[in-house]
Amino acid sequence: MKLYDGGRAANPRRVRIFLAEKRITVPTEEVDIGTLAHRTAAYAAINPMQRLPALMLDDGTVIAESMAICRYFEALHPDPPMFGAGALESALVEMWNRRVELLLLLPVTTVFQHLHPYMKAMVDPQVPAWGEANKPRVIDFLSFLDGELKDRSFIAGEHFSVADITALVAVDFMKVSRLAVPDDLQNVRRWHSAVAARPSAKA
Amino acid sequence: MKLYDGGRAANPRRVRIFLAEKRITVPTEEVDIGTLAHRTAAYAAINPMQRLPALMLDDGTVIAESMAICRYFEALHPDPPMFGAGALESALVEMWNRRVELLLLLPVTTVFQHLHPYMKAMVDPQVPAWGEANKPRVIDFLSFLDGELKDRSFIAGEHFSVADITALVAVDFMKVSRLAVPDDLQNVRRWHSAVAARPSAKA
Numbered sequence: 001m002k003l004y005d006g007g008r009a010a011n012p013r014r015v016r017i018f019l020a021e022k023r024i025t026v027p028t029e030e031v032d033i034g035t036l037a038h039r040t041a042a043y044a045a046i047n048p049m050q051r052l053p054a055l056m057l058d059d060g061t062v063i064a065e066s067m068a069i070c071r072y073f074e075a076l077h078p079d080p081p082m083f084g085a086g087a088l089e090s091a092l093v094e095m096w097n098r099r100v101e102l103l104l105l106l107p108v109t110t111v112f113q114h115l116h117p118y119m120k121a122m123v124d125p126q127v128p129a130w131g132e133a134n135k136p137r138v139i140d141f142l143s144f145l146d147g148e149l150k151d152r153s154f155i156a157g158e159h160f161s162v163a164d165i166t167a168l169v170a171v172d173f174m175k176v177s178r179l180a181v182p183d184d185l186q187n188v189r190r191w192h193s194a195v196a197a198r199p200s201a202k203a
Numbered sequence: 204m205k206l207y208d209g210g211r212a213a214n215p216r217r218v219r220i221f222l223a224e225k226r227i228t229v230p231t232e233e234v235d236i237g238t239l240a241h242r243t244a245a246y247a248a249i250n251p252m253q254r255l256p257a258l259m260l261d262d263g264t265v266i267a268e269s270m271a272i273c274r275y276f277e278a279l280h281p282d283p284p285m286f287g288a289g290a291l292e293s294a295l296v297e298m299w300n301r302r303v304e305l306l307l308l309l310p311v312t313t314v315f316q317h318l319h320p321y322m323k324a325m326v327d328p329q330v331p332a333w334g335e336a337n338k339p340r341v342i343d344f345l346s347f348l349d350g351e352l353k354d355r356s357f358i359a360g361e362h363f364s365v366a367d368i369t370a371l372v373a374v375d376f377m378k379v380s381r382l383a384v385p386d387d388l389q390n391v392r393r394w395h396s397a398v399a400a401r402p403s404a405k406a
Contacts, residue, residue: 028288063294064298064302067301069294090274091272092266094271099268130332130333
């Protein structure tokens with residue numbers, strides 16, 4: 001198999017951290033988003049959505065979408081569980097991962113895509129008012145999360161999960177979006193220090 | 204347990220169709236989005252995100268986010284599988300469900316939220332330029348899907364799955380967003396007629 005990877009973009013990093021937590025090594029081909037290599041006909045033949053990452057299996061089957069790739073590896077290598085264990089914990093991990101995706105990662109990347117000059121060539125049309133509208137959403141969700149993290153170690157409970165991976169990637173991507181975690185969100189900052197110190201965070 | 208349901212909104216319908224396909228009946232309480240009942244303190248105590256649907260278990264645990272609720276029921280009642288069977292099929296269902304969510308359902312609901320006068324009270328701020336920018340995305344994805352459905356019965360392969368539920372709800376919601384499936388997308392229209400004829404579609 002081969003993983004088509006995408007450098008510093010948020011979703012490729014989610015998959016790399018997941019694989020590092022699982023201690024899985026996959027042959028990788030870098031697709032340079034900076035030169036729009038993901039928009040070429042050659043890459044569109046692999047993933048018509050022209051998004052990264054994508055996993056090609058040995059028979060040519062392609063699994064795209066970060067969480068689909070992660071779930072494939074979770075099924076093949078269940079330990080340690082990253083999507084929860086059992087019906088209830090799995091549902092709560094899914095809930096938290098979805099919340100973090102929709103209410104943190106998506107707003108953070110939207111601010112970048114619709115406000116950063118670098119993205120003009122990729123986002124058509126950029127809608128700056130939409131970028132601005134997403135800034136307070138990021139802070140609102142982080143404030144909510146701060147209350148949640150008061151009494152627990154990780155986003156979805158007492159175990160590290162994909163929800164932590166998504167949140168770590170989102171918070172780290174805030175720098176690119178020129179956003180900052182407010183100083184008074186001490187629980188978010190404590191959580192971030194802990195997950196950023198894991199070896200997988202270097203991925 | 205009790206399902207907090209939300210009438211004609213897209214996500215509550217996804218869960219209702221899922222439960223109908225599984226032949227599962229759950230006690231339900233209707234939360235009237237039209238009168239902003241989901242924005243009250245009473246409902247925020249159930250789901251702080253003020254989103255519908257939400258499932259409350261007998262011990263008071265709340266599972267929010269449609270796909271988290273569906274996965275919980277999938278784990279308790281695996282047959283018929285709606286998230287695929289086995290590592291590869293499950294990954295492909297997840298890939299297609301994600302594609303349909305991000306590239307069809309989200310744009311369709313964005314058009315409604317940012318352009319429809321009815322949504323002024325709920326979406327702050329409405330960004331009409333962002334609504335307009337999403338219209339061609341809907342048609343682009345449906346055109347891509349039309350090619351995919353040329354040689355297969357359902358969105359993710361030969362079995363009905365959550366990806367079909369998400370796509371059915373998205374296509375039906377297009378009417379609310381004042382969008383229409385182009386006449387020449389014959390495969391999408393054939394697929395839609397087939398899935399809309401299932402008893403679950405009445406949910």
